[in-house]
Amino acid sequence: MAVKLNPPQREAVSYVATPLLVLAGAGSGKTGVITHKIAHLIREVGYKPTQIAAVTFTNKAAMEMRDRVRKILPGGESRGLQISTFHTLGLNILRKELKAIGLKSNFSLLDSTDSFGVLADVMRQFTGADTDRVKQAQWQISKWKNDGLDPAQAQSYAEDEIQLVQAESYARYERQIHAYNAVDFDDLIVKPVKIFREHAEVLERWQNKLRYVLVDEYQDTNEVQYQLVKQLVGPRQALTVVGDDDQSIYTWRGARPDNLRKLGEDFPRLKVIKLEQNYRSAGNILSAANGLIANNAHLFEKRLWSEMGPGDSIRVVPCRDEIHEAERVVSEIISHRYRTNSSYTDYAILYRGNHQSRLFEKALREQRVPYVLSGGTSFFDRAEVKDLMAYLRLMANVDDDSAFLRIINTPRREIGAQTLEQLGEYAKQRNCSLLVACHEMGLQEFVSARTLPRLREFALWVSRMSERMARGDVLSAVRDMLHDIDYQVWLTEQSKDEKAAEKRWANVMELVGWLEKLCEPTEQNKDLQDAVSHMSLMSILERQDAKENEDSLSLMTLHAAKGLEFPHVFIIGMEEEILPHRTSIDEGNIEEERRLAYVGITRAQRTLTLSFASKRKRFGETITCEPSRFLEELPEAVVKWETARNNGPRSEESKQHGQAQLAHLRGLLGALAK
DNA sequence: TGGGGTGATATTTTT
DNA sequence: TATCACCCCA
Secondary structure, eight states, X not given: OOSXXXXXXXXXXXXXXXXXXXXXXXXXXXHHHHHHHHHHIIIIIOOOGGGEEEEESSHHHHHHHHHXXXXXXXXXXXXXXEEEEHHHHHHHHHHHHGGGGXXXXXXXXXXXXXXXXXXXXXXXXXXXXXXXHHHHHHHHHHHHHHTTOOHHHHHHHOOSHHHHHHHHHHHHHHHHHHHTTEEETTHHHHHHHHHHHXXXXXXXXXXXXXXXXXXSSGGGOBHHHHHHHHHHHGGGOOEEEEEOGGGOOOGGGTBOTHHHHHHHHHOTTOEEEEEOBOSSSOHHHHHHHHHHHTTSOOSSOOOOBOSSOOOSOEEEEEEEEHHHHHHHHHHHHHHHHHHHTOOGGGEEEEESSGGGHHHHHHHHHHTTOOEEESSSXXXXXXXXXXXXXXXXXXXXXXXXXXXHHHHTTSSOOOOOHHHHHHHHHHHHHHTOXXXXXXXXXXXXXXXOTTTHHHHHHHHHHHHHHHHHHHTTOHHHHHHHHHHXXXXXXXXXXXXSSHHHHHHHHHHHHHHHHHHHHHHSSSSSOOOHHHHHHHHHHOOSHHHHHHHOOSOOEEEEEHHHHTTOOEEEEEEOOOBTBTTTBHHHHHTTOHHHHHHHXXXXXXXXXXXXXXXXXEEEEETTEEEEOOBOHHHHHSOGGGEEEXXXXXXXXXXXXXXXXXXXXXXXXXXXXXXXXX
């Protein structure tokens, strides 16, 4: 971003008279506006840092914002400032106000895998529970929650038999996790909203505490998130939101770009400022983006412009089939990199669906091009991480049956399914959690004499550990805990080879490291429960970035690319039924697909290449593909269609020839470099 | 309890 | 076609 602010940016920073909506086009320096505004609020307007809350959607965005604010406000000037994701904000509220909804102070936070497990259990009891059905129900329940509907409301809104069953599952699921003294991710927003709605005095306290609210990526807010914002802002109406309706690509998971329009209704004195100067992309790229998005209906007219030169034309590359597309794009990147003396980190290959990465990975590996694939299994989905998290959760909250079940036999304690069933039956009868049930005398009526001591031993051990951790001795207790369960040995047994085992153990140690950081007696002294909840909310992106000192190309979905920028961008699979995606065509939801293409295009700084294949194998059979309609929507003047040359099926011979040439070229360049 | 064979099934994903 | 979940058998 420009160091000096342009006039609309300056206005957005200093405007505090009424609520403000900043319509920030792609690459218009919106993060700079938010961070400068925070500094302005503190330095010029006189807010204390603790009175300001800035909300983002991802940890990454929150982290970046924190870093940049710290640069503007060095020293302790920004101390106490609340810059966090919606979910972390919700967690903080919930932690302080949990009594209002009958949660105990040590509640667990279930991630989506955990909540899937709970839901599957619940559904098994009264309806089918095959993976698909549960997944669908989970999705629907999340949607209902994000729309602010409770089980009863969901039931009355249910449109068909399936949804009725899902609504019933929702009700039972809620009861179940409440019994576990747990909440899920969605609850982190839903519960605070509920508390605020039902307890005016609590809300008032928070309104007095947080006197200015800023929201980033506002077009991505869903119904409950907007409710939360409205509640917090209250009558004071000290609010700035930044958003771009053209970059709304998450409506399928409940985001409501319509919240932009509602803002004008809910805050009649709303001021709107547009940021239209783009600092990222060359002129032709911007023209392409503008031309494309002009085909969408708009709430607010907005036209990006740039002081940069036009740059290269947008290249459209037709390919014979998907294999050639991959080979061609990869070899073009290799030669372009040599020609322009760029590094691989300057390149990104973007696509609509994850599966599209496969052929490109193959081509990249063959050519020895290092790459990073974003969107693989996340750190928190790894078995060893889940295990350790479950241990910690159980230590923090003995009622967390979902954690109990995960670890009771990990590592092996020879407690089988039958025993657990008996234990569950007893616990149900006694209306207590599984761990508590293990301690009770009555249990011996239910469980065989052989397994009973095992359960007792385990429960006793957990209780002892749990007490130790509660006393504040978290870290040494965790180390002892890992030692007690011989976890490293277990991992080695479980892993294919030594290397895998080492890596998994390293993940465990990393998690412990994070715990260490969170338990440090710095600003807020966190207890175990707090540390564990916060850990589930953290993303591992930080780690990947740090690891990423290798010069590698980026491979990711268009969704994942949002918020990023690259000098050279390749968008592949520009075909009908891919982008726009088939289901979106069927549902008539072309506009969101167009926005997705728009997001992709506006990631590019200097060059943009769009490729498509005329034939493609799908589900075993070869089909003919149409170029995407979006290609035709680009202004002709800035687009250069390449010929289909080089596209015939390459013989083995010519392939070898090509590689020999490449090797030759490499040699030459290597010599030149010296 | 884990591995291999078989049959269904093919978006986007953060917290 | 390729993967993944599930089931059955050792």
